[in-house]
Amino acid sequence: MRTRATLAAVSGALAVAALVAPAARAADSGSSHRAALGAVPQASGHGRTAFTAGTRAAGAPYELNVTFSNFKIGKAYKVGPTSHVSIPVSYTLTHGADVDVTAPDFETGPYLYKGSFDDWSNLVLGDAAATCSATSSTVAACKGRIDIYAAYGDLENADAGSWTAAAEAIDWNGQLDVTDPDISKIGIADQGGLAKTLVQRTSTLTVNASPEPVKKGGTITVTGKLSRANWETNKYGNYTGQSVKLQFRKKGSSTYTTVRTIRTSSTGNLKTTVKASVDGYYRYAFAGNTTTPAVNAAGDFVDVR
Structure with a gap:
């Protein structure tokens, strides 16, 4: 060093x-x-x-x-x-x-x-x-x-x-x-x-909710990835085994509510499914800890028809 x-x-x-x-x-x-x-x-x-x-x-x-x-x-x-x-x-x-x-x-x-x-x-x-x-x-x-x-x-x-x-x-x-x-x-x-x-x-978090659009009652798959800075490789690396919340914000609302909490995989990936009900935004939210700051993914809109 x-x-x-x-x-x-x-x-x-x-x-x-x-x-x-x-x-x-x-x-x-x-x-x-x-x-x-x-x-x-x-x-x-x-x-x-x-x-x-x-x-x-x-x-x-x-x-x-x-x-x-x-x-x-x-x-x-x-x-x-x-x-x-x-x-x-x-x-x-x-x-x-x-x-x-x-x-x-x-x-x-x-x-x-x-x-x-x-x-x-x-x-x-x-x-x-x-x-x-x-x-x-x-x-x-x-x-x-x-x-x-x-x-x-x-x-x-x-x-x-x-x-x-x-x-x-x-x-x-x-x-x-x-x-x-x-x-x-x-x-x-x-x-x-x-x-x-x-x-x-520094941490980064992504989200993707699909399919878009989706029929009401259909299954939405929400994927994402949590990464954080690796100071030894000078790149972002996988952040594994971390609790991350899947959150939903109804169209027209300004408030996200937690749907469930899941853990990142050995590659930092996230994946879960939910049933489509109303139009809105899905995001993942990581609360952070002493070594890694909190981060929220930008909401991904899903049109429910």
Whole structure:
């Protein structure tokens, strides 16, 4: 995975050393920010011993006097098989008097991680640093984005579901793009557990009711298919064994009522029959779950004669 590949290559003080080297930083600001802030959870996310107060190893970054709060993010985000989803967030950054958040080499940004803060299995970051506006001498209001690229391997199918929000900051203190940086002068703050959201595999649902027209009392066969995004193949795949409702809306009405509930087959297909009574629309409706959003098929009209 793209994010994991970046993170797996670096850790601890070596991560920062690699990132501040000019050759290691990408030409565009988005890529450099993704790389730079992406190293912070890797450096401090597994044990965090390098940044624990009083136990910081010699030559490691110091613990930056920054905390985060009031993190705002939506409840759920749908990601298709090749989607780029950019998630807007906001948060409050509180810092010590010795931290200059307006410095050109101070960066902060939000991210999402899957699993626990101390031992995450995946994370996604933003393409660019957040922007912050001071609300007092020690508080700033920040806005940023978290970018997910399904087509570039940011997600595996098992990643669908609940994610946790976090924020981080790096104060480079003049060590940015320095050939031989002093790692001990670089400050890092990293805080998890700020909010929860769902990252879901986009779903699709079809329906076809036939024959059309049909005689009153005749049999109508209603078929359909439930699919959802496969982030590993970058295509839609069958969603099997799921409960789906067959619903009917009488012509002239605006309300669907449930006729029965059936399950998708091993290929995600749906099939059932009903008796024709009056003109109206048939559709399938999937209620959704934590990994896959709800979806309704467009109603298919049947003329009963």
